[in-house]
Amino acid sequence: QSALTQPASVSGSLGQSITISCSGVSSDVGGYQHVSWYQQYPGKAPKLMIYEVRNRPSGVSSRFSGSKSGNTASLTISGLQAEDEADYYCSTYRTNLLFGGGTKLTVL
Amino acid sequence: EVQLEESGGGSVQPGGSLRLSCAASGFTFGNFWMYWVRQAPGKGLVWVSRINSDGSTITYADSVKGRFTISRDNAKNTLYLQMNSLRAEDTAVYYCTRDWRNLGFDYWGQGTLVTVSS
Numbered sequence: 223q224s225a226l227t228q229p230a231s232v233s234g235s236l237g238q239s240i241t242i243s244c245s246g247v248s249s250d251v252g253g254y255q256h257v258s259w260y261q262q263y264p265g266k267a268p269k270l271m272i273y274e275v276r277n278r279p280s281g282v283s284s285r286f287s288g289s290k291s292g293n294t295a296s297l298t299i300s301g302l303q304a305e306d307e308a309d310y311y312c313s314t315y316r317t318n319l320l321f322g323g324g325t326k327l328t329v330l
Numbered sequence: 331e332v333q334l335e336e337s338g339g340g341s342v343q344p345g346g347s348l349r350l351s352c353a354a355s356g357f358t359f360g361n362f363w364m365y366w367v368r369q370a371p372g373k374g375l376v377w378v379s380r381i382n383s384d385g386s387t388i389t390y391a392d393s394v395k396g397r398f399t400i401s402r403d404n405a406k407n408t409l410y411l412q413m414n415s416l417r418a419e420d421t422a423v424y425y426c427t428r429d430w431r432n433l434g435f436d437y438w439g440q441g442t443l444v445t446v447s448s
Contacts, residue, residue, distance in 0.1 A: 225374065256433040260375070267425055267441055268375065273434025311375050315433055318389055319365065319377035 226251065226312055226322035233328040239300040242325045244312030245293060252293035256315040259288055259297045261308045262324075268311065272297060302329050332356040332437045334426050339442030346416050346446070352409040352426030352439055360384070360404035363429040366411050368422035369441075378424070379411065394420075416446045 227245040234240040244251065244259075251257060257275045260268035270279050272288035275295065285300045295314070299306055307329040312322040338350040352364070366378040379390045379400040388400055399412040409426050423441040430436035 258434045260435075262375075267438035268427075268435070269438075270430075270434055270436045273431050273436075277431075277434075279434075279436055313375075313433060318391070319367075319380065319433055321367075321375040321377065324374040 226314065226320060228310075228312060228322040228325045230323070231326045231328065233330055234299075234302045235330045236302055236304065238302050239298060240302060240327065242297045242299075242310055242312075242327070244295040244297070244314075244322045246295075246314060246316070246320075247293050250293075250314045250316035250320055251290065251295050254315045255290075257288065257290060257295045258313045259286075259295075260311045260313070261306075262311065263308050271310075299327070304329050334428070334437055334439035336424060336426055336439040336442040339424065339444045341445045341447065342416055343448050344417060344446055347412070347414045348416065348444060350411040350413065350424055350426075350442060350444075352411075354407045354409065354428075357428075357437075359402075359407040364402060364409045365427050365429060365435065366400060366409075367425045367427060367435075367438075368420075368444075369425070370419075370422040373422075376422075380429075381409070413444070416444075418446050420444060421446050 259272040262268045275290045276288040310325045333355045335353045365380045381400045397415045401410045425441045427435040427438045
């Protein structure tokens with residue numbers, strides 16, 4: 223199964239907002255509310271940032287938000303901070319669990 | 331406190347076997363679907379296998395089907411992954427994680443590295 227499509231990299235300045243897209247098809251992103259986003263620092267385990275398209279787990283900053291339009295899900299980070307620099311992965315359901323290829327966020 | 335702790339990784343030659351374990355604590359292990367996810371060096375996350383709460387439903391990624399076996403012991407709060415006929419492309423950090431809300435995985439282990447090389 224091919225991964226969901228994410229940009230390989232995005233960058234933004236401190237305090238700016240950025241959006242990471244996650245493109246799929248109607249049988250995965252477009253067909254389910256099972257879209258999640260994970261933040262991962264090098265050498266560390268992933269951390270759940272968004273589940274069910276737009277819900278934040280307890281303890282995750284409100285600067286992180288999720289949305290979906292058609293077959294594309296998005297993660298928006300507002301008020302960029304240095305500690306947001308990490309890799310971000312989307313995931314959803316298509317027969318089984320499917321991940322995006324990952325996006326490296328650089329904070330300038 | 332919820333904790334997942336993997337063990338059993340290491341170096342093995344192609345064709346060899348390893349058994350990974352994931353010890354769970356701090357929650358009712360038997361209530362959750364559990365997953366194995368792997369990450370090759372410098373690469374992204376890839377789903378490997380999943381098992382439902384009582385072990386009656388199991389699924390594998392095509393890349394490991396017929397070689398890997400997932401299982402669980404709810405009495406011991408432990409998830410397992412038996413890996414046979416290992417290949418170089420199985421080299422990765424293996425994470426166990428629990429499905430908290432509709433494929434939202436809220437807790438992950440620290441990962442265990444499996445290296446397959448001659």
